[in-house]
């Protein structure tokens with residue numbers, strides 16, 4: 001379906017010409033948040049322009065790339081962005097997408113509603129009265145319908161996932177079926193590098209064709225530099241078309257609009273606001289970044305467990321989420337990538353890499369406090385720092401021990417912990433491993449979920465946007481991406497972002513444009 005997208009701009013190859021266009025709403029970023037807002041506004045009859053810094057890679061073309069090519073073409077910084085660990089916490093590898101469809105084209109398809117206890121906190125304690133479980137229900141329903149959320153059948157669980165579930169059950173924790181935005185998934189397990197069957201309903205497949213059918217125009221390879229303001233009013237944006245050699249900026253694009261919606265993701269939206277001089281009087285801008293710090297644990301079984309079989313993410317354990325802020329998600333990693341991450345070198349490395357079929361793998365994620373900040377780096381790149389709270393640091397050994405114990409309960413021989421330089425451990429080795437004393441700098445940690453750097457709240461003293469996504473102190477400048485999350489969620493965020501964006505779009509549809 002994404003082959004139907006007409007994306008690009010009116011300039012012929014190599015042509016250099018500055019362009020000015022007019023529209024009702026310009027949306028910056030075509031990911032989970034931007035695509036949703038743009039679609040609903042276009043379907044309401046507005047003239048919508050979507051500007052996206054990354055390229056357009058139709059889903060089937062993406063799915064045909066080698067994984068290393070996918071990393072180079074559509075992962076921001078080829079997947080190498082780092083949030084620098086402060087205060088003894090781990091540094092965290094943060095990955096996002098940079099393409100038409102944003103990070104949504106890289107997801108494992110996992111869809112969670114925002115848990116009720118999180119929404120209760122927002123509506124009762126943060127003054128976001130409309131964001132109660134009841135208030136959000138219809139938006140979840142709308143998005144789940146739009147992106148075809150379905151339950152992953154048990155038959156699509158890998159043997160490794162089942163074993164983790166058996167071990168969890170022995171600890172009284174239940175493995176539950178994941179819900180994902182797929183249609184016709186055959187469980188080939190390479191979702192993160194593009195779906196080769198067009199079965200993942202990422203926003204380039206589910207929403208953007210609708211936006212285009214309703215008249216929206218999408219410009220790919222178009223980096224927005226700033227929002228133009230006239231007092232409190234946003235009157236458009238200034239962008240550069242990246243159509244020069246090796247994607248360098250060649251021509252300028254000026255958009256004059258009646259409204260601006262920023263949806264550039266949590267790493268970029270705060271920087272865009274700062275570059276536009278909209279940071280004065282917004283002390284929370286770029287702060288409160290949450291990451292859902294994530295860890296993976298591998299386990300070797302005597303029998304082959306062939307973790308690559310079945311859906312990439314088929315099941316989860318949320319038994320510890322509400323009280324301890326720990327969620328376990330199944331995952332699968334392509335064999336080549338998995339083999340490359342085995343510890344050791346020489347003969348010892350080879351003997352482990354040869355046993356990839358015997359390796360089960362599972363992920364654990366922390367429902368974190370807001371320890372991160374986004375700064376504007378010198379070369380147009382974000383600089384991220386992350387000062388993990390004491391509470392979250394204490395959760396790391398707990399999370400890793402639980403995962404190891406589940407695997408050993410299911411019969412694993414040894415477990416590979418995400419501790420740099422550590423050898424695999426058996427059950428006794430895990431018990432004696434001084435995990436509580438391992439310095440943060442030695443722990444391998446990643447994040448696919450940067451959120452909250454333009455937090456939604458009830459006052460400009462501690463937030464950046466109001467309950468409707470409008471930037472405090474402006475009349476018509478809105479934010480509708482993961483950056484507006486008031487707190488971290490404890491679950492994968494794409495459905496939450498799309499639902500919040502739907503809510504913002506429905507509110508905007510009711511406003512008269514002038």
Ligand SMILES: Cc1cc2nc3c(=O)[nH]c(=O)nc-3n(C[C@H](O)[C@H](O)[C@H](O)COP(=O)(O)OP(=O)(O)OC[C@H]3O[C@@H](n4cnc5c(N)ncnc54)[C@H](O)[C@@H]3O)c2cc1C
Nearest residue numbers: 029031032033053102103107108110224481482492493494
């Ligand atoms: C590998 C991976 C796997 C994931 N798996 C899951 C999952 O299974 N389930 C889940 O719920 N979540 C998952 N996520 C997270 C989810 O994809 C993101 O949380 C979500 O897409 C974020 O939406 P967003 O709108 O905030 O930003 P994005 O979707 O990242 O979109 C932002 C877009 O803005 C563009 N942009 C940035 N700056 C500019 C600029 N100056 N001008 C123009 N365009 C700009 C970017 O290029 C990008 O395309 C995953 C993420 C990754 C990276």
